[in-house]
Amino acid sequence: MTKIHVPADHPRKASLDIRERIIEGHENDIVATAGLLAHGRGEAFDYLLGEQTTELARMACQAAVAALLSAKHPVISVNGNICALVPRNLVELSELTDAPVEINLFYYRPVREEAIAGALRQAGATEILGTHDRPSETIPELSSNRRKVDSDGIAKADVVLVPLEDGDRTEALRKIDKFVVTIDLNPMSRTAVLSNITIVDNVVRSLPLMVEYAREMKGWSREKLRETVASFDNATNLSKALRLMIDHLSAQAVRGRVEEDE
Helix, strand or coil: CCCCCCCCCCCCHHHHHHHHHHHHHHHCCCCCHHHHHHHHHHHHHHHHCCCCCCHHHHHHHHHHHHHHHHCCCEEEEECHHHHHHCHHHHHHHHHHHCCCEEECCCCCCHHHHHHHHHHHHHCCCCCEECCCCCCEEECCCCCCHHHEEECCCCCCCCEEECCCCCHHHHHHHHHCCCEEEEECCCCCCHHHHHCCEEECCCHHHHHHHHHHHHHHHCCCCHHHHHHHHHCCCHHHHHHHHHHHHHHHHHHHHHHHHHHHHC
16 A cells, blocks of 8 residues: 655644554554554544643653653563554663563464564564563453463563553453553543553653653652652542543634634
């Protein structure tokens, strides 16, 4: 399929460029067909945020990075969508936080695993967990393909970053005492509600921001990092994020009425 060139002056250029990355990922066996639907759902919630990273999201990013940096065994879980959108940022964050990347797929096919591993290597990854040739264990609380985890990765991790996650695995990870960090544009999802730290933002904005924070925060003391994590209240964060969406919609509605009156 020929990639569409989006003109620089197109008002939806950023959004269309992201869609092209997802489509290309699907064509290259990185993104599952269901991942196309998931992306569209996330984009709809991004509209409600005004397609911008809020101060709330920045605070959550900082807390998330603090959790990774202060962990004994942090791991970054990777699925097709996140690999298609921000592979280099994933690898950078992995290196800065000493958190290996682990492939974990709901719609598992060997060709997808190989394609994602290849994309991560191309982005600079030297260690990739979760592949079929690695030692593995299962999460007993889970029955989907995602129950299989790497013995040296999620199985022994204390902190797991699960961007673009599904709620059942988040719940299962919490049940086995994992500290879960997620990126989810829907503050009402089970993933968002069940995670310890939820970044309500688009991954194409939040992952680069987390890389920036990781560079700044690597020199922080362990005590300061832990204080940053402890001071973060996820329930309050989600409530405020939802209020921001409501306020943004209200402002749009008011603007529409004013334009009609004019």
